Amino acid sequence: MLKNPKYVYGEEDLYLPAHLNFGSFMLNNLWMNKDKVTLINGSTHEKLTCGEIAQEAMNIAVSLRNIGLKKGEVVAVCSENRREFWGTVIGIVCAGGVVTTINPGYTKDELKHVMSISKPKYVFCSPNTYNTCGKTLKSVSSVNKIIVYGDAYIKEKNTLSYNDLAKVNTKGEMFKKIDLEEFEVVEVNGQTDTLFILYSSGTTGLPKGVMLTHLNVLVSCCLEPTMQSEAVNLTITPWYHTMGLIGTLRGLSTALKVVFLPKFETESYLNTIERYKVNLLIVVPPVLVALCKYKSNHDLSSVNVIYSGAAPLHGDTIKDVHKRFPKLLSVLQGYGMTEVTLAVTRDVQSTAHLAKPGGVGFVVKNAVVKVVDIHTREPLGPNQPGEICAKGVIIMKGYMGKDKGDDFDEEGFFKTGDIGYYDENKYFFIVDRLKELIKYKAYQVPPMELEAVLLQHPAVRDVGVVGLPHASAGEVPLAFIVLQPNTNATEKELQQFVAERLSNPKHLRGGVRFVKEIPKNPSGKILRKRLREMVKTKKSKL
Structure with a gap:
């Protein structure tokens, strides 16, 4: 068979662990760097090492199996960004569970809708979420137990303390430790077993449950990293969302230093850059616009790379960003969505010199992208806008309870619903959502x-x-x-x-x-x- 000259093919030299088990991959990588500080709360300045996350994950995994979790059962995490989040997610995966992350800001009806899709057996949540959504969570018939983070011990039926399961005291210090050599991750079929059930953004309708496999997420984590290994990286994206979840897991898998803020507030954000001498920012365009229009005398000279996603940046905005950050070397962008395990095209450090204003980079490794006419569905060549369709090992398994035929074409390409094009150098640009x-x-x-x-x-x-x-x-x-x-x-x-x-x-x-x-x-x-x-x-x- 010959390649279609109008399709754009990513490179193929990508190396993955043979077991294709994401839990094992994360645990081994964290343990290998167990003394390194990898997460810093920019508000409280609390630090977490790779070893602390790994230890907590193993404790959680054992406790979940002890209370009845079986392989393939769904466990929800509904919380704002806080220290317990990653021990929970990785622990669930190591125990053979499927993780679904839920926006704690959902209304009662939205919460019921997404939980009716994933049907979780257990729910981990913060005290804030428990106080605001506890009754709704308990009303979902699939939920067996709720596990609450924090110091507060809630003595209610079918409600457990996270600290008891994680074997930590109220200060987050572990009083029971499992050695990696005596721990065994539950086996999975990485190519087909679901790892995450995440929810599409719902910009045009109710969210759909996106199923990502162990293989999907492993491939994303083994691509060239967005964050810098010898740098301080700052992120504010919620961890229950794909950009925050997959992006941070990628950082944790290589023990990068990530400063996070629970929410964006301009003065606090700039103070954090100054205090931690942040080198790389991961943001969405509205944040960059706000930073450029906010007048202050903060020292931002440490910032040398900005990575922007979710929507394209206009060339004039990029010029303003360079003025705001005097030592900035490059503004990198990417294009993706939950259904493609974060990104299908992007700029990276090695190709930063090829980045173009308003563009979203080159096709990632092991992916194929075509642009088709929105009426005839015929493939288009360079500089011809049409619907972007993607295929490869980063593409989701499918939507929960939905036939794949509605969202994939006869060649197996996922129809993104986004309008874009590529130039003569196979560099991509996004125009807008087809429906918008x-x-x-x-x-x-x-x-x-x-x-x-x-x-x-x-x-x-x-x-x-x-x-x-x-x-x-x-x-x-x-x-x-x-x-x-x-x-x-x-x-x-x-x-x-x-x-x-x-x-x-x-x-x-x-x-x-x-x-x-x-x-x-x-x-x-x-x-x-x-x-x-x-x-x-x-x-x-x-």
Whole structure:
């Protein structure tokens, strides 16, 4: 068989452990670096070594088997970022369980929806989650026991203390230790056994349960790392989300030093960079925009690399980022989603000199990507935008309870629903979500392009663009705008700002609405379905 010249193929020289068991992979790597500090809480300054995470994971694994967990049963983790998270996740995997990570900010109905997909037998949660969601968690018929983190000992039926299972005291110090040589990870079939059930972002509908295998995640962890080995790396992405979960596991597997913050707050974030002399930032575009527009005298000279994901960065924004961080060498980007185990194209350190403004890098190893016409489904060549479709060992096993035929084509390519293209050098660029393109007359207007331009206005702090239904044109672009503090801008001024920079179909014929915030998911993606709901409400005023 001959390769299709219009497909883009990633390199193939990737080395994986023969056992294809992610629990064994993580435990061995952590134990090999057991004296190294790998996680630092930027708020509390608490430190965790690789050995502490590995020890806690083995204790949790043994305790879970003792209370009845069987291979293949699902265990949920519903918590904000905190020290117990990684001992829990790796412990569940070592015990043969399937991990599902759940957003603690879900509403009651959202929580019931995702748990009806994964049907967890046990749930690990923080005291905050237990206080706000405990009744809902207990109401799910599949749940046998709830295990609560922290010092508080909750004496309620079918509720256990994490510290008891992990054999740690209230200070996090272990009083029972298992040696790696006497511990055995439960065997799995890494190619087919599910490791994680994660939830799609739900930007256009209810979240779906994405099944990732041991092989999927092992491949992602064995790709060239995003974080730097001899550097201090800073992340703020929630660990229950793919970007935070897989990204941090990749760092832990090579004992990188990762400083994390439970949430983003500009002053605290900049203080953390200054205090820990952070070298690499992992962020989403709204964070970079906020940092560039925030005036302060923090010493940011330690930062030399920024890795941005979730949405493309506009070239002008990248210029502003370089001004904000004086010693910055490169801004790297990537493109992916839960269904492709984090990233399918990306810039990396070895190809940083080839990165292009607004681009999202080259195809990762052991993956194939094609761009197809959205109507004919025929493959397209360079510089021809179409739907991106991906195939390879990083692609999910499938959605829970859903036939694969709906989401994969006849060649086995996953249909991402994203519009993009590649250039003559096989470097990729993203245009927008297929379902989010604004249909203005015969034109398809990408909201992300308008947002990138509007963010260049000095008074604009954040923005989201959607189509406003129009009787004759179909849809016209409408912008929701969050203004910078102590600034002012009129609707007409912002419409003119766009008109001077973009072609006629992309003008803000739907107008401008001023709002307090733009609804987003944990990875920073705009929830346009919420914006479309807001379209129906009365026009906002300053």
